Amino acid sequence: MxxxxxxxxxxxxxxxxxxxxxLFTAISIVFSVFQPILVRQIFDLLEQNLKNYRMLSDTDLKTVFRSGFTKTLAFYGLSILGLALLSGFFMFLQRQTLIxxxxxxxxxxxxxxxxxxxxxxxxxxxxxxxxxxxxxxxxxxxxxxxxxxxxxxxxxxxxxxxxxxxxxxxxxxxxxxxxxxxxxxxxxxxxxxxxxxxxxxxxxxxxxxxxxxxxxxxxxxxxxxxxxxxxxxxxxxxxxxxxxxxxxxxxxxxxxxxxxxxxxxxxxxxxxxxxxxxxxxxxxxxxxxxxxxxxxxxxxxxxxxxxxxxxxxxxxxxxxxxxxxxxxxxxDEKPRISDAPDAKAITLKGEVHFSNVSFIYEHTGIQALRNFELTIKPGQKVAIIGRTGSGKTTLAQLLIRMYDPQQGRILIDGTDIRDMKLSSLRNQISYVPQDVFLFSDTISNNIRFGEPAADEAAVHQAARQASVEKDILQFPEGFSTMVGERGVTLSGGQKQRVSIARALIRNPNIMVFDDCLSAVDARTEKEIIGNLYAYLEHKTAIIITHRIFSLFAFDKIIVLDEGGMAESGTHEELLSQNGYYAELYARQQTGEEESVNGSFS
Missing domain, CATH: 1.20.1560.10 (ABC transporter type 1, transmembrane domain)
Known part of the structure; x- marks a missing residue:
């Protein structure tokens, strides 16, 4: 027990x-257990009066005695019936309360x-x-x-x-x-x-x-x-x-x-x-x-x-x-990520600083980041590029406190994110994950999930900025189209763009895109990048990608390798270093995207 x-x-x-x-149970049982007492009295009455009845068998009192005895038995019978009805009624009340x-x-x-x-x-x-x-x-x-x-x-x-x-x-x-x-x-x-x-x-x-x-x-x-x-x-x-x-x-x-x-x-x-x-x-x-x-x-x-x-x-x-x-x-499980006792809500402007951050996934023992340092000023656009398993997605998840680093700190506007309220932190950062997930609902509600109070005009605007509005309007029911479980009725590229629209509708000061254009074609990618460039003009943006967006003027490009920063600089500076970034750019320019996809993520 x-x-x-x-x-x-x-x-x-x-x-x-x-x-x-x-109480109803006890009352119901009381009416039940007293029924055998009446039965006992009936049997005792029969035993006592049977001899008297035989003695009066040859007299005129026989009929009177039988009539009176019958009424007595009827009274006892009705009493037993009444007790049974009362017991049943309180049993009904018992079930109405306990069940x-x-x-x-x-x-x-x-x-x-x-x-x-x-x-x-x-x-x-x-x-x-x-x-x-x-x-x-x-x-x-x-x-x-x-x-x-x-x-x-x-x-x-x-x-x-x-x-x-x-x-x-x-x-x-x-x-x-x-x-x-x-x-x-x-x-x-x-x-x-x-x-x-x-x-x-x-x-x-x-x-x-x-x-x-x-x-x-x-x-x-x-x-x-x-x-x-x-x-x-x-x-x-x-x-x-x-x-x-x-x-x-x-x-x-x-x-x-x-x-x-x-x-x-x-x-x-x-x-x-x-x-x-x-x-x-x-x-x-x-x-x-x-x-x-x-x-x-x-x-x-x-x-x-x-x-x-x-x-x-x-x-x-x-x-x-x-x-x-x-x-x-x-x-009894205690969440490892929770608000500190003195956590406070802070309005974020967009300065992000990773200070000597190291992180190991406890369930696998894999070290995703090692002594990582990075400062992003408000309004800057930063690209994160690296091999599979280099720690790119981990950076994004640490920023929104899906995990806490074992070493180092992550600061936004000079405040450690562990000193902020989780709801406040996550409400002010839009994150487009690598693994797109859509709910079994309409396209409109999936976009509005990022901002439940948004009106239909805002939904259309976000879809337009994510270059998915035209695709949606081609469906018979438009934005009211049900996407099915996990968005199964949409293509991979459409799901990614709906996910981007969900992030854009929030209009935060900090945005993180985790390889969210991998399933779209080159023309659509170019259109989305053009829209994003204008949308992100005064916002801090971190874009994790396996491709080089030459049309997007990044303030800083970071190349990760085995959890550490291998290269850092602008597009021109990285090309002059002839490292990972230069190799990736050369392969992309010559159309060897399959080879690049096998080496980078």
């Missing part, structure tokens, strides 16, 4: 629903997990699979809801009913009660051992379910690669193996669960036999009445559901505990 303790805050939040649910409460908790828990995912840094997402994260916010939360709803409701009902019934039985005959309940210790022992097995199997099943979800998600996302390489059959075999493991574990758990039902039935059967046998002896001995025996039999039958629900509830609690443990693992 230690893992489920994390849910106590929700019980406090919905304490009135919880308390009312407990509805469980849905509220499910809603809150899913939102808490999602918000936690939003807070966590990129390292977390690189270390955990999407399918596993999806499984925890869906399947695991559903199992937890079964605990805060049905399991809690039936557990409460079981405890209250058992306490009340055992108390009433004890009041009638303690000895018979002890005989009737003698199978309980064996039942408790069975539950203890089976629960331990269920908990272990539930943990394994949830882990395997996450694996299935991850395999399916990866296959759906990479379906074009799978089809291109004709790997449908191997993919199906891989999924089948994952499903087979899940099936075997689920069947194993089902077999364990199946032990509960026969065990409960056996215990109830033994209790009924003992009640009838011992109770019959007590009736013969004159210690109890036939009505008491009938009352005991009814109480034992009423205990049938609590006994059966013990196993079911215990199983749900064990599964919920295993799921909540998995959920807690992610909820």
């Amino acid at each position: 230690k893992h489920l303790a994390a849910l106590n805050k929700y019980f406090v939040k919905y304490k009135w629903r919880f308390l009312l649910g407990m 509805v409460m469980s849905r509220y908790i499910e809603y809150d828990l899913k939102n808490e997990i999602f918000q936690q995912y939003q807070r966590l840094d990129l390292t977390f997402f690189k270390m955990n699979r999407t399918g596993d994260m999806m499984s925890r916010i869906t399947e695991d939360v559903s199992r937890v809801r079964m605990y805060v709803g049905p399991a809690l409701m039936y557990a409460t009902r079981t405890v209250i009913m058992m306490v009340m019934i055992i108390w009433l039985m004890w009041e009638v005959n303690p000895r018979l009660t002890l005989y009737t309940l003698s199978p309980l210790p064996l039942l408790a022992l069975t539950i203890y051992f089976v629960n331990a097995v269920i908990h272990k199997k539930s943990e394994r099943i949830q882990s395997q379910l996450s694996n299935i979800t991850s395999v399916a998600q990866e296959n759906y996302s990479g379906i074009r690669v799978i089809k291109s390489y004709v790997q449908e059959a191997p993919s199906a075999v891989h999924f089948e193996r994952a499903s087979e493991d899940y099936k075997k574990s689920s069947i194993s758990l089902a077999k364990t669960d199946a032990l509960y039902q026969p065990a409960m039935a056996l215990m109830i059967g033994l209790s009924v036999i003992l009640t009838i046998f011992i109770g019959g002896m007590q009736v013969i001995g004159g210690n109890i009445t036939i009505g008491n025996l009938a009352e005991f039999v009814l109480y034992v039958n009423m205990l049938t559901f609590p006994f059966f629900s013990i196993g079911w509830v215990a199983s749900m609690i064990q599964r919920a505990a295993a799921s909540q443990q998995r959920i807690n693992e992610f909820l």
Whole structure:
């Protein structure tokens, strides 16, 4: 139960629903357990008046006696019916409070997990699979809801009913009660051992379910690669193996669960036999009445559901505990990138300074930057060029604090970015990533994602500056065209330009473009560069590219190699050094772009 303790805050939040649910449960049970008392009185009444009826069989009072006795039985019958209706009504209220409460908790828990995912840094997402994260916010939360709803409701009902019934039985005959309940210790022992097995199997099943979800998600996302390489059959075999493991574990758990039902039935059967046998002896001995025996039999039958629900509830609690443990693992994660206690919002002008920055990716151990130094003055345009893995993208991600460097500082306008509020920093820097991502929404909303408050005119203007407006207007629905999952309905170049438009619409003072023109043709590239040159006139811009934009007058060009600055200068200065940049420029001029793409990124 230690893992489920994390849910106590929700019980406090919905304490009135919880308390009312407990009250309605208790009232419903009170009306239920008093029905056998009326049955006892009916049997005792029958026993007492049967002799009198026989004595009056030859007199005129027979008819009067029968009429009065029939009315008495009718009264008792209506009373039992009334108690049953009242019990059912309060059971309805019980479900309306406790089950509805469980849905509220499910809603809150899913939102808490999602918000936690939003807070966590990129390292977390690189270390955990999407399918596993999806499984925890869906399947695991559903199992937890079964605990805060049905399991809690039936557990409460079981405890209250058992306490009340055992108390009433004890009041009638303690000895018979002890005989009737003698199978309980064996039942408790069975539950203890089976629960331990269920908990272990539930943990394994949830882990395997996450694996299935991850395999399916990866296959759906990479379906074009799978089809291109004709790997449908191997993919199906891989999924089948994952499903087979899940099936075997689920069947194993089902077999364990199946032990509960026969065990409960056996215990109830033994209790009924003992009640009838011992109770019959007590009736013969004159210690109890036939009505008491009938009352005991009814109480034992009423205990049938609590006994059966013990196993079911215990199983749900064990599964919920295993799921909540998995959920807690992610909820307990602390984001490594967060606001400092004294972080402040600052209006950025555009001066950027990388001071002796070194960075190592923890999950791979690869050193992306080594003692990197770079100063960019407000309004300057800087190009970053280098081989694959030289650290270009790392620079961009460090600037917007997707990661923090292990050594050195990054300053904007003289302030360490770790002393700025994350939201303020990222709101004032537009970043066009290398890996373009579009949402399953309209083109207009994908562009407006950069500035949700922007009007349609601003959306069109941004699309025009990114040289994608003409392409969009050719679609039947124009800017209202749905792009499909990850923008699958658009070409690579169109997706890149929509991504650029998304960044331009924010109109910040600092912009970072990470190889965002790799999928466009030369004519479109020239048009975009022309638009950007005018747009970026008074802005600080960092452009990461594998091509040389000879039409773009960069104030500084940086060539990275193995995380350090290999060359630095203007276009003319770098050509005179006859290094990487000069080699790249020569190959580009002679049309050897394929060779360049293999050496640089």
